[in-house]
Amino acid sequence: MTTNTRAASYTTGSDQKRTIHFPDEHAHRSKGLPAVPNAIIECKDVNVYYNAFRAVTGVDLAFGSKEITALIGPSGCGKSTLLRSLNRMNDLIDGARVEGSVTFQGEDIYHREVDAIEVRRRIGMVFQKPNPFPKSIYDNIAYGPRVIGMKASNMDDLVEEALTRAALWTEVKDKLKQSAFGLSGGQQQRLCIARTIAVKPDVILMDEPCSSLDPIATSRIEDLMYELREDYTIIIVTHNMQQAARVADRTAFFTALASEETGDRTGLLVEYDLTKKIFESPADQRTEDYISGRFG
Amino acid sequence: MTFLTTGLGAHIRSASIRGKVRGGEHSARSVLFLIALWLCLFVAFGVLLTLIITTLIDGSSRLDSRLVTEYPASGPERAGLRPAILGSIWVIGVTAVMTIPLGVAAAVHLEEFADRKKWFNRAIELNVQNLAAVPSIVYGLLALGFLALLGVQNKNIVIGGALALGLLVLPVIIISTREALRAVPLEIRQGSLALGATPLQTVWRQTLPASVPGIATGAILGLSRALGEAAPLLVLGALVFVSFDPNGLLSGYTTMPIQIFNWTSRPQAEFHELASAGSILLLLILLAMNGLAIFIRNRYQQRW
Incomplete structure (x- = not known):
């Protein structure tokens, strides 16, 4: 983590000086706006509705392959909604509808010939609250490969590999047959990440994965994300701006606009750029207000 | 801001917090209400207790092994419940086999x-x-109507009784299964679907296994209700004097409640004792089934 980063000073709301590391390898393209090379997922004019209510409006966003992209913004700005529309998890909510196009490797994931099941096999998801299955640690990992009919010559090896990648193997290798509910919150969340890795997706969506964890567990997950970035594209929704600053290559800032008639809040994308740019010299005043803590 | 502070200050009382609150726990109305509640409990419990004790006293003389080994007879001293017990087992067993899969499937769909x-x-x-x-x-x-429509002449058969009791138990199983399924958190389903599992795989491998304790509890309670039923079987013409063991789906049968009902309508006091002894046995079986349901619930229920 230290090799590719440089330190920047950052003043938090409580006037404490903190040092935050920015990934520097994309510094050469920090000029110019959102042109994202090797985008794996692209959103064009995406609107998400819950029945008549528009939760997200007109989002144009591209997610770079093998990068970490953070979606930040105040509550109700539609970042989780947008995230869930990237692997069709919104299909499960009655009345949810996506307009515009979301493409994965150039193919529209909402095309009628595309099966949502296949989309989710390629684009996995880690949730806000750790949600291990009521099964053993081993079976939690083996579940995904089993249901998608993955041809694994040796399931034991696959489980070990997934747990090792998620930095959990040494902690659980002697209790693989025990219930996953016996693990701590942070371990459970890493188990959920391991479970997602086990089906070998291309993209991992993370919806506030650290919001229920303490700072130490959070930092372990962040280290893990940084390691996983070598092989996976990660898109993370977070309320923690420092987390975005620490881990993300690019950051998208969203805000919510309240309708004058109904008071419904609709989310829209304000600014999207390299994380360094967003945190050091944001182009939009609203971004700057939010970053510097002057926002609500 | 100062005017606000003084404005609020006027409402602050410095009185002690000791003393009784008006309308609190010890007011006359509260105490009266509490007494009424206790009285309700006492009446309900008292009636039940009296019933059980008098039945126990009446039936204790006949609570022996002959009760379960003998066939019904014209002489009360030689009579027993053997075919009725076997009949109950047959009918309830067939009911369970027919209704549990159907009820669970219906609940999963709904x-x-x-x-x-x-x-x-x-x-x-x-x-x-x-x-x-x-x-x-x-x-x-x-x-009865259904069997008549099929042209079944002899309606007093195990499968016929199981059909009637199955209709009775089915809604209970559907409702309890739905409740058990609803208790499985949405996060588990989402976690499974996010890994690329199909909705059917999610139900079969996650939701349903997690709700087995709830389903088992509901099924046992439903079946124990069916075990105590006499009315629907009497309509189907259940026999009251069976001197053979039921041996198949088309065999004639009687069940414990029907045999007990029959004995209570006899004039001899000895038959009434026999009926009381039978009731105690039925009560013990029901108690054991409900106990099993509670055990399964406490032992296996998933805490989320």
Whole structure:
């Protein structure tokens, strides 16, 4: 983590000086706006509705392959909604509808010939609250490969590999047959990440994965994300701006606009750029207000 | 800001917090209400206790091994419940085999797959809830009509009785299974689907296994209700004097409640004792079944 980063000073709301590391390898393209090379997922004019209510409006966003992209913004700005529309998890909510196009490797994931099941096999998801299955640690990992009919010559090896990648193997290798509910919150969340890795997706969506964890567990997950970035594209929704600053290559800032008639809040994308740019010299005043803590 | 502070200050009392609150726990109304509650409990419990004790006293003289080994006889001293016990086992067993898979499948469909916006799904839901409250004799008449429609002459057969009791138990199983499925958190389903599992795999491998304790509890309670039923079976012409062991789906049978009912209508006091002894046995079986249901619930229920 230290090799590719440089330190920047950052003043938090409580006037404490903190040092935050920015990934520097994309510094050469920090000029110019959102042109994202090797985008794996692209959103064009995406609107998400819950029945008549528009939760997200007109989002144009591209997610770079093998990068970490953070979606930040105040509550109700539609970042989780947008995230869930990237692997069709919104299909499960009655009345949810996506307009515009979301493409994965150039193919529209909402095309009628595309099966949502296949989309989710390629684009996995880690949730806000750790949600291990009521099964053993081993079976939690083996579940995904089993249901998608993955041809694994040796399931034991696959489980070990997934747990090792998620930095959990040494902690659980002697209790693989025990219930996953016996693990701590942070371990459970890493188990959920391991479970997602086990089906070998291309993209991992993370919806506030650290919001229920303490700072130490959070930092372990962040280290893990940084390691996983070598092989996976990660898109993370977070309320923690420092987390975005620490881990993300690019950051998208969203805000919510309240309708004058109904008071419904609709989310829209304000600014999207390299994380360094967003945190050091944001182009939009609203971004700057939010970053510097002057926002609500 | 100062005017606000003084304005609020005027409302602050410096009185002690000791003393009784008006309308609190010890006011006359509260105490009266509490007494009424206790009285309700006492009446309900007292009636039950009296019933059990008098039955115990009446039946204790006949509570022996002959009760379970002997066949019904014209002389009360030689009579027993053997065919009735076997008949109950047969009928309840067949009921369980028929209704549990059907009830669980119906509940899974309603809870996990049915589109709640469609009017017919809502109509089915409403009907299932109402069916649970229908008097059991109605199910007996329904089964009678159904068997007559099929052209079955002798309706007093194990499968016929199981049909009537199955209709009775089905709504109970559907409702309890739905509740058990609903208790499985949405996060588990989402976690499974996010890994690329199909909705069917999610139900089969996650939701259903997690709700087995709830389903088992509901099924046992439903079946124990069926075990105590006599009315629907009497409508089907259940025999009251069976001197053979039932041996198949088409065999004639009697069940414990029917045999007990028959004995109570005899003039001899000895038969009444026999009926009391039979009731105690039936009560013990029901108690054991409910105990098993509670055990399964406490032992295996998933805490989320």
